[in-house]
Amino acid sequence: PRLVVVISGRGRNLQAIIQAIESGDLNAQIELVISNRSDAPGMQIARMAGLNCVCIEPKGFKRRDDFDRAMGARIAAARPDWVVLAGYMRILSSAFVQRFDGKLVNIHPSLLPRYKGLNTHERVLSNGDTRHGASVHFVTPDLDDGPLIRQASIAVADDDTPETLADRLMADVEQRLYPAALGDLIAGTVRFYDGVVWRDGQIQ
Ligand code: GRF
Numbered sequence: 001p002r003l004v005v006v007i008s009g010r011g012r013n014l015q016a017i018i019q020a021i022e023s024g025d026l027n028a029q030i031e032l033v034i035s036n037r038s039d040a041p042g043m044q045i046a047r048m049a050g051l052n053c054v055c056i057e058p059k060g061f062k063r064r065d066d067f068d069r070a071m072g073a074r075i076a077a078a079r080p081d082w083v084v085l086a087g088y089m090r091i092l093s094s095a096f097v098q099r100f101d102g103k104l105v106n107i108h109p110s111l112l113p114r115y116k117g118l119n120t121h122e123r124v125l126s127n128g129d130t131r132h133g134a135s136v137h138f139v140t141p142d143l144d145d146g147p148l149i150r151q152a153s154i155a156v157a158d159d160d161t162p163e164t165l166a167d168r169l170m171a172d173v174e175q176r177l178y179p180a181a182l183g184d185l186i187a188g189t190v191r192f193y194d195g196v197v198w199r200d201g202q203i204q
Pocket of ligand 1 (some may be wrong): 006007009010011012013014042085087088105108109134169174
C-alpha cells in the first residue's frame with residue numbers, strides 16, 4: 001500500500017510511521033511527504049529517510065481552493081492508497097476532502113469527540129480531566145469530526161504542564177497509535193462505509 005504523508009511541523013508521527021515500515025511492523029511504503037512549510041523540521045526527517053518530499057507553500061496562491069487543488073494534484077500523482085495527515089496544521093477545503101474521500105486520515109491529540117481544534121493539552125488540564133489521549137480518524141469536511149479508527153489514552157499526572165502532557169502523549173500514545181491505525185486500515189479490519197466505521201464486521 002502506498003502512503004502520502006502530509007505534515008507542517010516536527011514530524012514525530014512521520015518518524016514513527018517510517019520506523020514502523022523499516023522494522024517490518026507496517027506493510028506500506030511512503031511515496032511522498034508533502035509539507036506546507038519549507039522550515040518544517042519533519043522535512044529533514046523525510047530527507048534523511050531518503051523519501052520523496054515536496055513543499056508547497058500557501059503564499060504562492062490567492063485562494064485556499066487553489067492551494068488545495070495544487071496540493072491535491074501532487075498527492076493524486078503519487079497514486080496513494082492512504083493520505084495520512086500527520087501534524088498538518090491547515091484547515092482543508094471540502095473539495096480537497098471529497099477528492100480523497102475514504103482514504104484521508106488524521107491524528108488528533110485528544111479523545112475525540114472531546115476537544116476538537118487547538119490547545120487540547122491546555123484544555124484537558126484546565127478542566128481537571130484525569131485522562132488524555134489521541135484519536136486517529138477519517139477526515140470529513142468538518143474539523144476533527146470524522147469516524148474514529150483508533151484511540152488510546154494515558155493518565156494525567158498532578159504535576160503535568162501542557163508541555164509534559166503533550167510530550168508524553170506523543171511518545172506513549174501518538175507514535176504507537178498512528179502506525180497501528182494504519183495497520184488496521186491496510187489489513188482491512190476497518191472500513192469506511194456510509195459514514196459508519198466497521199471493525200471486524202461490527203458497527204462501532
Ligand atoms: C501532533 O500532536 C498531532 O496529533 C497534531 O499535531 C502534532 C504534530 O506533531 N495534529 P508532529 O509534527 O508529528 O511531531
